[in-house]
Amino acid sequence: MAFDWRQYRCEDAYDELFEAAGKPRPAARNLYSYLQSTNAKDLADRRLAADLAIKVMGITFTVYSEGKMLDRAWPFDILPRVIPRTEWERTERGLKQRVTALNHFIQDVYGPQKIVKDGIFPAEILAESVNFRPQCVGVKPKFGVWAHICGSDLVRDRDGTVYVLEDNLRVPSGVSYMLENRMVIKRIWPELFQTTNILPVDDYPAQLYDTLAALSPRPGDTPTIVLLTPGIYNSAYFEHAYLAQQMGIELVEGPDLTVGEDDCVYMRTIYGPKRVDVIYRRIDDLFLDPEAFNPDSLLGAKGLMRAWIKGKVGLANAPGAGVADDKVVYAYVPQMIKYYLGEDAILPNVPSYLCFDPKQREYVLNNLDKLVVKPANESGGYGMMIGPRASKEEHAKFRALIEKNPRNYMAQPTLSLSTGPTITDSGVEARHLDLRPFILSRGESTYVTTGGLTRVALVKGSLVVNSSQGGGSKDTWIVDIDDEAPPVMPPQTQKQGGQ
Amino acid sequence: MLSRVADNLYWFGRYIQRAENTARLINVNSNLMLDLPRRISLGWGPLIAIVGAEPEFFELYDEPTEENVVRFLMSDTRYSGSIQSSLHSAREILRISRDTMPRDIWERLNDLYFYVQERGEAAVQRNTRLVFLNQVVSGALLIYGLLATGMSHDVGFQFLRIGTNIEQADMTTRILDVRAARLLETADSPDLTPFENIIWMSVLRSLTAYQMYRRYLRKRVNGAGVLRFLLQNREFPRSVMFCMTTIASTLPQLPNSRKIERAIDRTRALVRDANVEVLLRSPDGIPQLMDEIQIGLGELHGALNEAYFSQ
Numbered sequence: 001m002a003f004d005w006r007q008y009r010c011e012d013a014y015d016e017l018f019e020a021a022g023k024p025r026p027a028a029r030n031l032y033s034y035l036q037s038t039n040a041k042d043l044a045d046r047r048l049a050a051d052l053a054i055k056v057m058g059i060t061f062t063v064y065s066e067g068k069m070l071d072r073a074w075p076f077d078i079l080p081r082v083i084p085r086t087e088w089e090r091t092e093r094g095l096k097q098r099v100t101a102l103n104h105f106i107q108d109v110y111g112p113q114k115i116v117k118d119g120i121f122p123a124e125i126l127a128e129s130v131n132f133r134p135q136c137v138g139v140k141p142k143f144g145v146w147a148h149i150c151g152s153d154l155v156r157d158r159d160g161t162v163y164v165l166e167d168n169l170r171v172p173s174g175v176s177y178m179l180e181n182r183m184v185i186k187r188i189w190p191e192l193f194q195t196t197n198i199l200p201v202d203d204y205p206a207q208l209y210d211t212l213a214a215l216s217p218r219p220g221d222t223p224t225i226v227l228l229t230p231g232i233y234n235s236a237y238f239e240h241a242y243l244a245q246q247m248g249i250e251l252v253e254g255p256d257l258t259v260g261e262d263d264c265v266y267m268r269t270i271y272g273p274k275r276v277d278v279i280y281r282r283i284d285d286l287f288l289d290p291e292a293f294n295p296d297s298l299l300g301a302k303g304l305m306r307a308w309i310k311g312k313v314g315l316a317n318a319p320g321a322g323v324a325d326d327k328v329v330y331a332y333v334p335q336m337i338k339y340y341l342g343e344d345a346i347l348p349n350v351p352s353y354l355c356f357d358p359k360q361r362e363y364v365l366n367n368l369d370k371l372v373v374k375p376a377n378e379s380g381g382y383g384m385m386i387g388p389r390a391s392k393e394e395h396a397k398f399r400a401l402i403e404k405n406p407r408n409y410m411a412q413p414t415l416s417l418s419t420g421p422t423i424t425d426s427g428v429e430a431r432h433l434d435l436r437p438f439i440l441s442r443g444e445s446t447y448v449t450t451g452g453l454t455r456v457a458l459v460k461g462s463l464v465v466n467s468s469q470g471g472g473s474k475d476t477w478i479v480d481i482d483d484e485a486p487p488v489m490p491p492q493t494q495k496q497g498g499q
Numbered sequence: 500m501l502s503r504v505a506d507n508l509y510w511f512g513r514y515i516q517r518a519e520n521t522a523r524l525i526n527v528n529s530n531l532m533l534d535l536p537r538r539i540s541l542g543w544g545p546l547i548a549i550v551g552a553e554p555e556f557f558e559l560y561d562e563p564t565e566e567n568v569v570r571f572l573m574s575d576t577r578y579s580g581s582i583q584s585s586l587h588s589a590r591e592i593l594r595i596s597r598d599t600m601p602r603d604i605w606e607r608l609n610d611l612y613f614y615v616q617e618r619g620e621a622a623v624q625r626n627t628r629l630v631f632l633n634q635v636v637s638g639a640l641l642i643y644g645l646l647a648t649g650m651s652h653d654v655g656f657q658f659l660r661i662g663t664n665i666e667q668a669d670m671t672t673r674i675l676d677v678r679a680a681r682l683l684e685t686a687d688s689p690d691l692t693p694f695e696n697i698i699w700m701s702v703l704r705s706l707t708a709y710q711m712y713r714r715y716l717r718k719r720v721n722g723a724g725v726l727r728f729l730l731q732n733r734e735f736p737r738s739v740m741f742c743m744t745t746i747a748s749t750l751p752q753l754p755n756s757r758k759i760e761r762a763i764d765r766t767r768a769l770v771r772d773a774n775v776e777v778l779l780r781s782p783d784g785i786p787q788l789m790d791e792i793q794i795g796l797g798e799l800h801g802a803l804n805e806a807y808f809s810q
Binding site: 231232241244245250251252253255256267268269270271272 | 500501502503505591594595597598654753754755806807
């Protein structure tokens with residue numbers, strides 16, 4: 001018997017696939033009619049097949065816990081999230097606009113700081129930004145692009161509006177899971193790819209390679225590009241190895257690199273030193289170069305900053321790009337778009353209250369039980385407080401934290417994140433989710449992934465989607481509903497599966 | 500090829516070879532113990548001497564009893580040379596070098612590693628030990644097979660071969676060193692004479708050389724013959740000479756190999772020119788030669804390190 005979608009409870013939030021119980025949204029109709037024709041055993045079998053595929057393909061993420069490194073299988077839900085193409089095109093435009101403005105902002109901040117002088121952006125926020133790197137002042141990277149790779153988190157509120165929750169401009173991760181999710185889902189639902197026009201995602205590694213190659217200081221040659229990883233203890237190591245392999249570039253660690261007297265970067269090979277043109281670095285600014293930043297860092301290479309400032313090597317993302325990856329700076333992105341591009345923001349920000357402003361701080365402190373409080377510079381969902389779900393003690397703790405260091409905190413109303421049907425141990429249930437698309441900036445053009453990584457909170461009612469904290473993921477389908485083949489029923493054998 | 504990756508491949512070869520050799524060593528000693536009468540038992544101490552881990556062993560255990568030695572060499576994660584630790588090290592290397600070796604290797608090594616992790620402790624007992632050790636040997640051979648047939652024989656592959664062969668030459672000389680010393684010590688004791696052959700046979704068996712030795716020499720096993728075969732034979736893959744020649748054969752594919760070639764040539768000359776009969780006559784003869792070969796292998800490792808790994 002098929003799952004009875006009339007039993008699907010989705011009225012507490014905006015559901016991505018259903019307008020109401022048993023009533024699918026237009027883009028999800030094909031998927032719905034297909035699921036209608038499968039029985040519970042089919043679904044369980046496909047779920048098992050997906051788990052097996054993930055194990056065999058070795059798709060893992062690493063959790064570091066109690067001094068031990070654990071390689072966990074990537075938690076994946078086989079019911080995809082579907083977005084109509086027309087809606088996506090608007091989102092895509094919004095993301096391009098946003099990242100373009102952010103890059104203008106970073107270039108400006110490390111240059112003339114016009115936005116500050118014109119009174120749009122408060123000087124004190126900049127002065128207290130922990131991600132502002134004085135070492136970068138006066139540097140002009142190629143094309144004026146600092147954030148070559150950006151991962152922005154999108155959420156949808158109850159009324160269907162898509163908001164940008166944050167922009168990750170330092171070392172955003174997750175794109176390999178987007179690619180692997182699609183590989184897995186093609187094995188699981190091959191029939192659906194015949195009937196539904198699902199746009200492909202696998203162009204990303206090639207696009208990333210082109211983005212990186214464009215940064216080479218020696219144009220014309222085939223550039224030597226490397227991916228710099230902190231090593232296997234990093235939670236995203238799987239992704240580092242995966243992307244290096246997909247792009248056919250060398251996966252290097254800090255000790256593999258040296259910077260010569262000539263300020264060029266070399267990697268140690270058995271043939272002797274070989275010059276490196278572009279580094280896709282996946283380690284944080286402060287560990288990049290012990291000469292310029294944290295002198296104790298063993299992860300980076302001494303002299304990298306020097307090489308980059310002299311234009312002898314391309315670095316993506318540029319050091320210092322994180323200045324715009326700050327939850328307080330975030331609140332000013334709509335003003336940046338207006339200021340640099342003369343446009344209105346296509347994608348709205350989530351309303352934000354900045355604690356450094358006395359009025360807004362007062363509002364935050366009086367409404368701690370209604371707001372989500374976030375530190376300005378943490379990622380991965382750490383150090384935040386979801387007011388309505390927090391205890392009195394936690395409220396008090398955050399009150400003290402905010403009063404002690406107001407610049408470091410901002411608050412947002414609790415959005416009711418949209419949901420999608422997810423297979424759980426107690427049947428199909430609605431779970432909250434978000435979306436992380438990846439944006440590549442190359443100066444003359446900008447590329448946005450087709451969809452992105454949908455992260456889903458596997459715990460009932462939870463709003464935390466990070467894989468380090470019990471989140472999973474879904475494949476994301478951008479579906480062209482104007483260009484669709486008539487639905488095909490699954491083969492007879494499968495219909496009879498559980499009878 | 501990155502220096503670090505070359506270094507990893509070299510050690511991957513060594514660790515897998517070490518796990519296999521250690522499994523054979525325990526296996527053969529288990530059988531030897533069954534054949535020798537209790538009063539002249541050689542005991543398990545020599546195995547610790549062979550792998551050169553006396554300090555590590557006696558820090559962890561009081562007596563070199565069968566159970567202690569077998570556990571130490573097989574499943575003790577506190578000793579870096581145990582089968583389980585060697586496979587663990589190989590697995591950690593593979594985790595970071597997965598892109599250089601075929602994907603199957605990762606899956607097969609995982610199978611083997613999890614098997615050892617699950618069964619190692621139980622296999623300390625005699626009745627399950629043999630099956631376990633055979634499984635380790637087969638697992639290692641499967642990995643070689645996959646490497647030889649599924650990996651491009653590129654420069655990375657040459658580093659694997661160098662690692663495998665240097666480890667084998669090392670183990671062969673260690674076994675000869677310890678066993679020969681022990682046999683020489685007791686050469687005058689009439690008690691041992693009837694068992695001398697059994698012991699030399701076990702030396703051959705721990706290097707899977709017994710059958711090939713018999714085909715080659717076609718006469719009864721004796722000390723000089725075994726030593727010559729395991730040191731100088733050019734056709735048996737676990738003889739020191741064969742290993743050195745294999746390493747030399749990788750050099751045309753490697754850059755800047757002059758110093759390595761010289762290190763190999765010195766050791767090869769040492770092995771080739773050794774007069775086993777003469778050495779056997781003096782009590783220090785064989786141990787001294789083995790020491791010199793060991794030093795030669797150490798120099799070779801140093802030369803590789805200097806030329807490639809620490810670039």
